[in-house]
Amino acid sequence: MNKAVDIVGLKKEYKDFTMDVTATVPKGFATALIGANGAGKTTLIDSLCGVNAVSSGTAVFFEKDSIDNSERLERIGYCSSGNFFPLNWKLKTIAECMAIGFDGFDRERFDTLCTEWGLGSSKDKKQKSLMKMSDGNRVRAALAAVFARETDLLVLDEPASPLDPLARDRLCDMFRSYLLEKDGERSILFSTHNIADMESVTDYAIFMADGKVIEQGFVEDLKNKYVLVHTDAGDSEKAKPLLLTYTSSDTGLEGLALSENSSVLEAVGAILERPTLQQLSVGVLRKAENNEK
């Protein structure tokens, strides 16, 4: 597997929190960073993009031994969550600053994307400042700015969160087009809590809890590795020892187990199904939460 980013022992220490990550972002695919609030997703993204200074460890980009800061800035399209641009900026300000900051910024493309998102154009006479825009539209403007650049890797912190369902669907299409345009050469890393909405565009998943990676892999492989288990109340006690996590009620229980235990689970009367990424994520994250307690 070719790697867009190879992260080895990347460490960032705060007073009450330590991030220590070893993970891979495969080249040519979209990778989702999944974890509870405070798991360290934003810390990781900011550390990769040079916003945070790290304490130790390495992140190798594009399989190059070293990458200087200007090349990193040029080839990576980074967008933080929340307010990426100052709130008094207008589309025109964004376009002008992006053009100064990045060689690969295409203003025509930026205007096309902004128009498609219904934000108007950076050439319009009357323009709203970001302050007067909704959260969703601010993110649309920031995404338009990132997608208007010529990059090889997008690193986006919760791009889907403030978007409505239609805009999320559109974002997924933009991801697929981005990956298709330079077939196999481009990659995406994005953090998200909207797993169900983003599942159809997630190729690889990295799960984080308490600053560490607790699971990672290609989604189709993970869906084969784990199995979703349902039992009646009568059979639940026999199934429980084999479950990684479960929630139970009077009618029975639902839980996540390793597929290698499928035949034993079926023998005690459980019904099994292939989990969705959302179900898998809940199980993996709940297990981590239980371990922390």
Place this chain on the structure above:
Amino acid sequence: MKILQNSAEPIYKQIYAQLRGDILSGRLKSGEALPSIRGLAKDLKISVITTMKAYEELAAEGLVVSAQGKGYFVSALDPRLIAEQHQRRIEESLTETIRCAKMAGITLEEVRSTLDALWNLET
């Protein structure tokens, strides 16, 4: 290609089954290129890895080959191999039919007449 997003059948298996059918029936000819992995993912609104998984299954059966950097192509298939594949599928589904019939106590004669009726309906 028709894909059900909410079927119990995984999406990669649906793609695999449809392409397999197209190859064995000759609708996709040997040497013909399959759509690019990322192109098909975009068209079907699914992830790249799902498409890739379907192509890998076809490759594992020898129905397609991957050419580094150029994508996937339909293999040069031996006509006897195709005939065998068809025969195998027919035997599989008939075995299942026999199992059902025996479980329900339906006679061979009754199964035959059902088969005749269905055969005529299809043609």
